[in-house]
Amino acid sequence: xxxxxxxxxxxxxxxxxxxxxxxxxxxxxxxxxxxxxxxxxxxxxxxxxxxxxxxxxxxxxxxxxxxxxxxxxxxxxxxxxxxxxxxxxxxxxxxxxxxxxxxxxxxxxxxxxxxxxxxxxxxxxxxxxxxxxxxxxxxxxxxxxxxxxxxxxxxxxxxxxxxxxxxxxxxxxxxxxxxxxxxxxxxxxxxxxxxxxxxxxxxxxxxxxxxxxxxxxxxxxxxxxxxxxxxxxxxxxxxxxxxxxxxxxxxxxxxxxxxxxxxxxxxxxxxxxxxxxxxxxxxxxx
Amino acid sequence: xxxxxxxxxxxxxxxxxxxxxxxxxxxxxxxxxxxxxxxxxxxxxxxxxxxxxxxxxxxxxxxxxxxxxxxxxxxxxxxxxxxxxxxxxxxxxxxxxxxxxxxxxxxxxxxxxxxxxxxxxxxxxxxxxxxxxxxxxxxxxxxxxxxxxxxxxxxxxxxxxxxxxxxxxxxxxxxxxxxxxxxxxxxxxxx
Numbered sequence: 001x002x003x004x005x006x007x008x009x010x011x012x013x014x015x016x017x018x019x020x021x022x023x024x025x026x027x028x029x030x031x032x033x034x035x036x037x038x039x040x041x042x043x044x045x046x047x048x049x050x051x052x053x054x055x056x057x058x059x060x061x062x063x064x065x066x067x068x069x070x071x072x073x074x075x076x077x078x079x080x081x082x083x084x085x086x087x088x089x090x091x092x093x094x095x096x097x098x099x100x101x102x103x104x105x106x107x108x109x110x111x112x113x114x115x116x117x118x119x120x121x122x123x124x125x126x127x128x129x130x131x132x133x134x135x136x137x138x139x140x141x142x143x144x145x146x147x148x149x150x151x152x153x154x155x156x157x158x159x160x161x162x163x164x165x166x167x168x169x170x171x172x173x174x175x176x177x178x179x180x181x182x183x184x185x186x187x188x189x190x191x192x193x194x195x196x197x198x199x200x201x202x203x204x205x206x207x208x209x210x211x212x213x214x215x216x217x218x219x220x221x222x223x224x225x226x227x228x229x230x231x232x233x234x235x236x237x238x239x240x241x242x243x244x245x246x247x248x249x250x251x252x253x254x255x256x257x258x259x260x261x262x263x264x265x266x267x268x269x270x271x272x273x274x275x276x277x278x279x280x281x282x283x284x285x286x
Numbered sequence: 287x288x289x290x291x292x293x294x295x296x297x298x299x300x301x302x303x304x305x306x307x308x309x310x311x312x313x314x315x316x317x318x319x320x321x322x323x324x325x326x327x328x329x330x331x332x333x334x335x336x337x338x339x340x341x342x343x344x345x346x347x348x349x350x351x352x353x354x355x356x357x358x359x360x361x362x363x364x365x366x367x368x369x370x371x372x373x374x375x376x377x378x379x380x381x382x383x384x385x386x387x388x389x390x391x392x393x394x395x396x397x398x399x400x401x402x403x404x405x406x407x408x409x410x411x412x413x414x415x416x417x418x419x420x421x422x423x424x425x426x427x428x429x430x431x432x433x434x435x436x437x438x439x440x441x442x443x444x445x446x447x448x449x450x451x452x453x454x455x456x457x458x459x460x461x462x463x464x465x466x467x468x469x470x471x472x473x474x475x476x477x
Contacts, residue, residue, distance in 0.1 A: 007303050007304050007306075008303060008310065010307070011307045011310050015314060018318075061288070063289065063292055064288060064289060064292070065292075084314060084317065084318040087317075087318040087319070087321075087322050088317035088318045088321055088322070090322060090325065091318075091320075091321030091322030091323070091324065091326075092317075092321050092325065094322070094324075094325025094326060094329040098325075099328075114317060117313065117317060118317060121313055121314065124309075124310065125306070127295070128302065128303055128307075129295070129298075131295075132295055133291065133292045133294055133295050135295050135296070139295075206296075
């Protein structure tokens with residue numbers, strides 16, 4: 001069936017337009033606040049994207065995925081999730097602020113609760129297309145990582161440009177943001193959160209388990225991703241920012257690896273004999 | 287040699303495609319439309335043109351187009367429009383805080399003594415509110431900001447509106463500030 005006749009294609013297109021409408025004013029404001037800082041941020045975050053893109057593709061090279069679908073995942077995170085996130089995160093932030101007295105926790109919980117579903121919906125959208133070749137949980141992890149990468153890059157670009165407006169040395173601030181939010185946080189940022197939640201989504205839409213177990217797995221992984229996101233953004237250990245950064249990051253990464261590595265080992269076990277005997281690909285994990 | 291591309295994923299039925307598309311659209315609607323609306327309602331940020339804003343049940347004003355409720359920290363009521371904020375200070379008694387003339391003179395003296403900015407202080411204007419109370423206002427400007435002070439008194443109580451803006455933004459909202467100042471009604475003596 002033609003991709004044009006697929007209703008999700010049209011939902012994606014409409015959301016893309018809304019995402020652009022939400023995102024462009026933020027980009028213009030960021031540019032006007034510090035043109036040099038913004039342009040440097042664009043260059044550095046583009047370089048980071050190329051490197052991260054290559055690294056994820058290289059890491060999952062034993063099972064290649066279509067480039068166009070990968071680009072669609074990245075665009076969902078970069079444009080749709082960030083563009084609509086300006087309204088969603090603000091709204092959830094107001095709700096959290098009304099019921100949670102601590103401002104730091106309210107903001108952290110709002111970010112996790114709003115941004116994780118926004119990103120995961122992109123993985124769900126892609127899973128409805130046969131051409132994305134999403135069969136195993138590792139495929140969902142792969143697309144989740146690219147949705148998260150898109151979100152991380154655009155969000156960080158906006159933050160860096162905002163930071164550049166307030167400091168005496170905009171260029172230094174932009175470089176610091178790339179090092180801190182990009183290079184150092186690469187393993188425990190949005191790609192990790194979304195990839196983790198995507199494991200639960202894979203169980204929901206590809207597993208043959210009972211509906212109750214599939215929904216429990218899906219909601220459990222989504223809540224876990226939200227909780228880790230909130231923990232990372234939270235004021236815990238805020239008296240020492242660097243200790244907080246690495247300690248909370250290590251927790252996020254450890255939880256992700258606890259789910260990811262068994263999946264990878266299982267896929268390797270299943271693929272090896274199958275590829276020799278029947279040439280059948282590994283079926284849905286979990 | 288690179289491994290071959292895996293087989294296509296399961297083909298979603300037409301029903302699954304539509305269910306998925308609707309689920310995505312509804313989820314996005316909940317996140318991007320319903321959540322902000324609920325947030326506005328819960329945080330008390332929902333205010334529109336024509337709504338009545340009160341401070342400590344001692345003073346009210348009618349909100350003009352383009353203004354939204356900000357965070358006044360519980361003590362004052364603050365509304366925002368672009369780069370401009372308007373703080374509505376609850377009414378105080380003339381016996382305690384002085385007359386309108388004395389109140390505005392105190393405010394201007396504080397501006398003149400401001401060590402951080404050099405203020406160009408305008409002429410004090412006198413007018414009457416819709417409720418018939420006396421209103422004094424003055425616009426002062428520095429290089430980076432504009433302050434407009436309105437002091438309104440019914441002879442017993444005195445109310446202050448403090449506007450902080452930027453030179454560019456103040457011109458845009460000046461008319462709506464005057465409109466809201468004229469709508470001020472003193473409801474009680476307060477402190």
